[in-house]
Amino acid sequence: MKTMIPKIIETERLILRPPQNSDADQIAPRITHDVAHWLARMPYPYSRADAVDWLSEMQKDPDKAVWAITLDGRYIGTIGLEREFGYWLAQERWGQGLMSEAGRAVLDSYFRDPAAGPLASGYFIGNERSANVLRKLGFGPKAAPILRYNLAQDKDLPLQQMYLTPEQWHFLNPVEIKTERLRIHPNEAHHMAAIHAIIAQQKVARNLGSFPHPLDIEFIEERVENGRWRGGWNGWFHIADPAGTVLGMIGFYSSTQGQEDDIGIGYALDPKAWGQGIMSEALRAFCDFIFERYRAGKIQASCFDDNPASQRVLEKAGFEPFEKDMEKSAARSEKSPITRYRLVRRKGASDGTGH
Structure with missing residues (x-):
């Protein structure tokens, strides 16, 4: 997805920036079982080689709408608008409001574009942390859950699709x-x-x-x-x-x-x-x-x-x-x-x- 969003986004606690090849050593240990377990396309176990491969793909298209979430200079997660609104956060940073903070900053930048369209996202049933993040950001459910393949678990799992329109975003964030x-x-x-x-x-x-x-x-x-x-x-x-x-x-x-x-x-x-x-x-x-x-x-x-x-x-x-x-x-x-x-x-x- 090509967007008008800045490559660097700063919030009160975070700096969002493009992923870099040098991030591989920080990414791999943060993709724990409980992180990969809830992501559709994340392999597990997750190795440094997996991180290197992913970062190489990112470098092929530097305009991709994907950001490293960094806190005090450390890579703690990823957020992006490729295909749909998606994200992950290192397990040791759960429960601190960081994912909502990063998500709100990306969405605010995205919806500043007057041509911005609706955004899709979703969460696997049982992942209440992610469900709460999406609800806080204004996403609402779209129809009944569907089955989607989960790579880490190697099986189809029920996924609740979520949706956020420009109108809803601007109503909630006037x-x-x-x-x-x-x-x-x-x-x-x-x-x-x-x-x-x-x-x-x-x-x-x-x-x-x-x-x-x-x-x-x-x-x-x-x-x-x-x-x-x-x-x-x-x-x-x-x-x-x-x-x-x-x-x-x-x-x-x-x-x-x-x-x-x-x-x-x-x-x-x-x-x-x-x-x-x-x-x-x-x-x-x-x-x-x-x-x-x-x-x-x-x-x-x-x-x-x-x-x-x-x-x-x-x-x-x-x-x-x-x-x-x-x-x-x-x-x-x-x-x-x-x-x-x-x-x-x-x-x-x-x-x-x-x-």
């Missing part, structure tokens, strides 16, 4: 964008009423492109569900204060799902929060999030010319005007003049792959 005064999170169903109360106001809706006035709650429910961020190329987020009071929303979209450099951004703020610099603060942080996470060379936005407050918000965030046009808002009776703006990625900024 993004949080923090500023001095604000917290920005993906929208969920319980935010609908607060968002509806803001956008249902005519002076808000008339400055948005596709929200009608009057506005019923069903329209918002559909928008929130369709725009729920799943790690892909669109998503709506709510803007809240540290106490959790919803002040507005902000979102982005790519109509080509990233095939073209066409990310657009939109936002709305409760009139009670106008004039406090809140949207400027939120917009700057949100654009930083997009540029850090996505391969976007620019971000575009548009603003009605009779909305100077929004124009100032865009300009304070570094957006520059580049085009005039006429657009119709769902809450306006006729087309009105707009200005299109764009914000270009700063030179040297991350390109969305962590580099």
Whole structure:
């Protein structure tokens, strides 16, 4: 599996790195009976020659999504995304939360890719340690157990297949964008009423492109569900204060799902929060999030010319005007003049792959 995941991943206690030929002497003694017993393709007894052969295969394709799990410089396990999500950990390190820590780091890096698909994994029935790791990471069972050959035991054993989707991962591990005064999170169903109360106001809706006035709650429910961020190329987020009071929303979209450099951004703020610099603060942080996470060379936005407050918000965030046009808002009776703006990625900024 080719991925955008960094070759080196650091956690609080661990460093994950590509396996090296020099690791053979550390790997072999750690593949004990109780380790190999639960792995589908691991021979047992496991010799240094087995480790050398495996490491030689790894060196043939240095881009393989496989990492050595190291603790204080010592090789204590392996984790990877080849064929499916798999791992093993040295027996003396069981029960310390290290496998969950390594797994969470790899999955977080994997699901940062907006093109990331679902992941499969599994555990042999009876291996409750591995089952607990997968459950903690968000994997769920897929159908009834199947039989799979276990090399170390030389027989077919019942295996519970497990599955993790991008949507489930991002639901369990929601993004949080923090500023001095604000917290920005993906929208969920319980935010609908607060968002509806803001956008249902005519002076808000008339400055948005596709929200009608009057506005019923069903329209918002559909928008929130369709725009729920799943790690892909669109998503709506709510803007809240540290106490959790919803002040507005902000979102982005790519109509080509990233095939073209066409990310657009939109936002709305409760009139009670106008004039406090809140949207400027939120917009700057949100654009930083997009540029850090996505391969976007620019971000575009548009603003009605009779909305100077929004124009100032865009300009304070570094957006520059580049085009005039006429657009119709769902809450306006006729087309009105707009200005299109764009914000270009700063030179040297991350390109969305962590580099």
